[in-house]
Amino acid sequence: MASAREALHGVFGFSGFRGMQEPVVARVLSGLSTLAVMPTGAGKSLTYQLPATMLDGTCIVISPLIALMHDQLRAATANGIRAATLTSADADREETIERFRAGDLDLLYVAPERASQDHFRRLLESARVSLFAIDEAHCVSEWGHDFRPDYRLLRPLMDAFPHVPRLALTATADAHTRADILVQLGIAEDGLVVAGFDRPNIRYAIRPRDSLLRQLQALLDEEPGPGIVYAPTRAQVERIAEKLDSGSRPVLPYHAGLDPAVRAANQAAFVASENMVIVATVAFGMGIDKPDVRFVAHAGLPKSIEAYYQETGRAGRDGDPAVALMLWGADDFARARQRLSEVERARLPGERARIDALAALAETAQCRRRVLLKHFGEDPPQACGNCDNCLDPPESADATEAARKLLSAVYRTGQSYGFGHIQKVLTGVADERVTQRGHDSLSVFGIVGEGEAALLRPLARALQARGALVQTEHGGLALGGDAREILRGEAIVPLVLPPKREKRRARSDAANPVGDPLFDALRALRRELAQEAGVPPYVVFHDATLREMAAGRPASLGELGRIGGVGARKLEAYGDAFLAVIRQH
Structure with a gap:
């Protein structure tokens, strides 16, 4: 790992690993297959890109989207990593195959559709493979939210190279999905590394x-x-x-x-x-x-x-x-619950649980x-x-009694009217439509006073989110879920009260919070260099790197090379230009 830390600074310009990167890299360098569950932004790609520069052979990266591969190719190349993609959108496929066979690639990116083909396996047999990296690994699981059938065909490919370790990476996999990924990709249970899901920023x-x-x-x-x-x-x-x-x-x-x-x-x-x-x-x-x-x-x-x-x-x-x-909005949940009728019986409990989980988060x-x-x-x-x-902690209330009135009105009017009509009945508005249908003579007519009336709309929204109210095909409201338990007093209905008025926050500038003119000048230089190279500005340097330059004001290439994110390749390519701007300030 001492060599890995040297390579980390030399290639990427980082002085240390973040989060769970180090144990994952250590497993890869030891030849151990791993499933790493790491949040987006935790630096998953580094866990295979860094070993790829140290291991003998080429790391095969299986990624679901061509655009994502090309983005990662740009970033890897900017750091001096020898990388290529082998996709239907590439005109240099023959050149890439020759580079691979000659051992001139650290990374080769391919889509699962190509990786699962026999001709690709034969290509891999003609060179040395150091690692299989499976990005977006949750796509292999039918339990995952983004299932891709071609991911299921990857294990036979990897089994043909039993001595090559496997690194599966995902940011979104619950316990059930993680277990399925391990089985589908042939990784032992003790190969699971979970870095946590928190994104505190x-x-x-x-x-x-x-x-x-x-x-x-x-x-x-x-x-x-x-x-x-x-x-x-x-x-x-x-x-x-x-x-x-x-x-x-x-x-x-x-x-x-x-x-x-x-x-x-x-x-x-x-x-x-x-x-x-x-x-x-x-x-x-x-x-x-x-x-x-x-x-x-x-x-x-x-x-x-x-x-x-x-x-x-x-x-x-x-x-x-x-x-x-x-x-x-309530209509979002109404549509989501209506779609449950199209779901296979075996998947119904899971899909219903997903909607309920979203409702709990929203409410x-x-x-x-x-x-x-x-x-x-x-x-x-x-x-x-x-x-x-x-x-800004919200106020909440026990709205069980108001919910019983609302649900009762929906039931007594025949479970076919929209919220506006139900609201009029409950608040005692005897318009033509209400009186024509005799709803002004119902026991629920006018039973909601002025204080409770303001709760009716957010309450109806909350009841639809939890499924106690559902929309009919003609847009009316009907009882569903636990509505009958609420009416019988067997379930409570807590309600988050809507804020009186949304508070406007002052416009922030996260990029340049102290208004430093040097930072703006460094950003302008980055923009010019990115346009010349035909790459996005962040491929040159991230804002965090520019902020560190502006704060530290390095006076030499040696000092600039100690800034986070300035690796050897970027120091050589851009160092003098950024030092010149720093000297002007």
Whole structure:
């Protein structure tokens, strides 16, 4: 490991390992197969890239998306690592195969569809393989949230090379999925390394959706860096991208229905930007290794807590502060529960549990991070100090009695009317529709006073989230879930009260919090060098590295080489240019 620490500084410019990187690297260098569960942003790629520079042979990296491979290829090459991709999008395939056979590659990236083919196994037999690295390993499990059948065909390939260790990597796998990954990839149970799921630099916030564009605009006004807004449909992507007032920063759409050239251009612009916002469907981001995303917003409900964790994990991968905002509505849960009717019987309990887990996260008055981490089997502290509920604790109330009135009104009116009609019945509004149907003569007519009336809308939303109220196919409300237990007094209904008014935070500048002009000058130089090299700015240096330069003001190449993130290759390529700017200040 002494040699590994030397290589860590020489190749990547880091003085030490982070989190669980060191034990994973130690296992790989010892030839032990490993499943490493590490949060996004914890430096998973380093756990195979570093050994690849030290081991004799080529590390085969199996990755699900071409865009992700090309991103990682750029970053590895910038650090002086000999790397290549072998995909349908590469024009230099023959050259790559020759380099591989000649032993001139540290890393070779391939998709699972190619890796599972017989011709690829024969190619591997013609050279020396040092390691199999399986990225996004949860794709191998039917229990995972992103199952890819081709991942199931990887074990026969690896079994043909029994002396080559395997390193499976994922950020999102619960206990059941982890056990399945071990079996499917042929890794022993004692090969599991779990680094934990906490992303302390992300501030989680979850709010009811009441004015989507206004709420998103407030986020853009507060957070000046690059951001992703996830919308459930293509139409919503287009509408949000068009309506958001970007000021001086671009806001562009991304979804599968766009012309491929436009989609590719929008993605490339986002990857290269320092302040752009992209509005996208959830497939966006999985193939992008952009570390400086400052916020991720969900304009609707994610598929599951696992999906939410993975999507929010695209923010703050550089370790700097980031925000994850989810805006949800009762109709999101209504649609999610309606989709349960299309699920196979065997998968139904699991899918229902996923919706319930999301409802618990959305409706809790406790620490969001605690609820999130407990879902993944951890035992976190009661409070994190960096989520909306910790920073601004909400009021809560026992709304059981009001819930019984609301559910009773739904039942007595025939379980076919929407919330607006039920609200009128409960508050005693005898309009034409109410009187025509005789609902003004029901025992529930007018039983909700002025104090309770303000709770009805958030209460209906909460009951739909937990499944006690469900939508009919015509948009009415009907009883579901534990509604009858609530009516019989056998279940309680806690309610998080909506804030009187959302507090606006002052616009932050996480990139340059002290307003140092040297930092801005270093950023401008980075932008120029990145444009010349045809790479995103973060491939040259991360903001954290530039901040350390601005604070330390190194006067020589030797001093600059001790800055975190300045490896030997980058010191040689960029050192003199950055020192020149530092001297000017």
